[in-house]
Amino acid sequence: MHISAHRPVSLFLLVLSAAAGCSSGTTAPAEDAVLTTLEIISGGAQEAVVGAPFPEGVRVRALDQFGNPVAGQALEARVTEGSGWVVDPSPETGANGEVTLAWYAGRTPGTASTLRLRAGQVTATASGNALPATPGTSHRGHRNFVEYIPGTLPIVITAPHGGRETPSDIPDRTWGTTVMDTNTDELAYLLADAFEARTGERPHLVVLHLRRTKLDANRAIQEAAQGNPTAERAWREFHHWTETALERVEADHGEGIYIDLHGHGHEFQALELGYMITTADLNRSDAELDESWAVEKSALRSWVARTGRSHSELIRGETSLGALFEAEGYPSVPSPLNPTPPGAFFSGGYNTGRHSCRGGEPICGFQLEVNQDVRFNRPWGTAAENMAAFAEAHARVIEAFLQLQLGIALGGD
Numbered sequence: 006m007h008i009s010a011h012r013p014v015s016l017f018l019l020v021l022s023a024a025a026g027c028s029s030g031t032t033a034p035a036e037d038a039v040l041t042t043l044e045i046i047s048g049g050a051q052e053a054v055v056g057a058p059f060p061e062g063v064r065v066r067a068l069d070q071f072g073n074p075v076a077g078q079a080l081e082a083r084v085t086e087g088s089g090w091v092v093d094p095s096p097e098t099g100a101n102g103e104v105t106l107a108w109y110a111g112r113t114p115g116t117a118s119t120l121r122l123r124a125g126q127v128t129a130t131a132s133g134n135a136l137p138a139t140p141g142t143s144h145r146g147h148r149n150f151v152e153y154i155p156g157t158l159p160i161v162i163t164a165p166h167g168g169r170e171t172p173s174d175i176p177d178r179t180w181g182t183t184v185m186d187t188n189t190d191e192l193a194y195l196l197a198d199a200f201e202a203r204t205g206e207r208p209h210l211v212v213l214h215l216r217r218t219k220l221d222a223n224r225a226i227q228e229a230a231q232g233n234p235t236a237e238r239a240w241r242e243f244h245h246w247t248e249t250a251l252e253r254v255e256a257d258h259g260e261g262i263y264i265d266l267h268g269h270g271h272e273f274q275a276l277e278l279g280y281m282i283t284t285a286d287l288n289r290s291d292a293e294l295d296e297s298w299a300v301e302k303s304a305l306r307s308w309v310a311r312t313g314r315s316h317s318e319l320i321r322g323e324t325s326l327g328a329l330f331e332a333e334g335y336p337s338v339p340s341p342l343n344p345t346p347p348g349a350f351f352s353g354g355y356n357t358g359r360h361s362c363r364g365g366e367p368i369c370g371f372q373l374e375v376n377q378d379v380r381f382n383r384p385w386g387t388a389a390e391n392m393a394a395f396a397e398a399h400a401r402v403i404e405a406f407l408q409l410q411l412g413i414a415l416g417g418d
């Protein structure tokens with residue numbers, strides 16, 4: 006009944022608008038051109054590796070009832086099925102009535118995403134299939150700014166602050182921190198290689214190659230990209246691929262660990278382990294850190310119930326990461342030896358907050374801030390030597406921690 010009542014009203018409106026259009030003329034008015042068709046010219050069915058951009062854009066043309074192109078037509082572009090994403094959700098056709106849209110494969114291999122284009126009642130759809138990623142293969146995103154090297158271990162490492170590329174078409178960020186974490190991109194590869202040497206398998210690795218002056222992938226998008234569309238696209242790629250990796254780990258293993266890799270310039274030479282627990286809170290007693298308000302904001306929150314250990318034990322007890330790193334000769338905060346930071350301390354940023362135990366899921370993690378003694382040339386070794394030694398220790402520590410806390414065996418000796 007709604008439908009039959011609706012149709013005459015629409016016709017009536019059309020008649021009214023036609024009448025208004027011919028008020029002064031004596032000849033029959035030309036029919037107004039209206040958009041009637043959105044036509045996918047190319048790119049309507051594509052494949053790409055999980056989380057990657059599709060190889061070509063979706064080229065779409067807007068046509069009126071006479072078959073002429075409609076220039077300046079605003080469209081709405083939305084991914085209606087699957088976990089892909091489109092770069093520009095509100096594109097507009099050019100003088101030729103065409104626009105080309107970049108979009109991305111979803112996070113789950115073997116699934117399709119649907120991109121729906123709409124202008125009023127006129128629609129068109131494109132579909133894109135997500136292919137499995139090959140472990141150990143480097144996948145690059147738009148203009149190679151973001152790199153994803155998939156793995157098979159229940160470990161995801163992201164490196165947001167070690168990039169060195171400074172494309173001139175992305176303006177420098179004008180507010181927030183722009184200091185790069187020197188050598189952390191190189192260190193990220195070494196950490197991954199050390200796991201492979203030890204276990205025969207690799208962790209998932211996501212690396213940003215843009216310098217922090219151009220994009221800070223460890224901030225919310227406004228501060229991260231400061232309105233630049235190219236930087237915003239790289240930011241979305243970075244997090245889409247990080248989530249792709251986390252979902253892969255969950256599908257393959259059910260649980261795992263997330264590590265956001267950084268380098269700090271603080272004077273006190275220790276690894277800083279950021280669990281989203283600030284210095285003020287680390288200055289509290291273990292009993293206070295075990296209270297629910299502290300657990301709820303912790304990057305290890307779902308592991309308290311999972312492991313049956315107290316929160317304070319997990320972050321600074323004898324079985325904590327800090328304790329295991331110190332046993333390898335790397336002073337750490339927090340740890341049994343350094344339960345509270347003696348000075349400036351990074352407690353975990355955007356990535357750790359976003360990707361650790363997200364939605365109560367079982368992949369928790371931390372922000373790993375590596376001190377300069379590990380990343381720079383020192384009397385006892387070059388930067389390359391110091392980082393290689395740390396990478397081996399890091400693989401042993403993470404393997405031991407996963408075994409000790411979660412019963413996960415990585416297969417190292």
Ligand SMILES: [Zn+2]
Nearest residue numbers: 166186267268
């Ligand atoms: Zn950093």
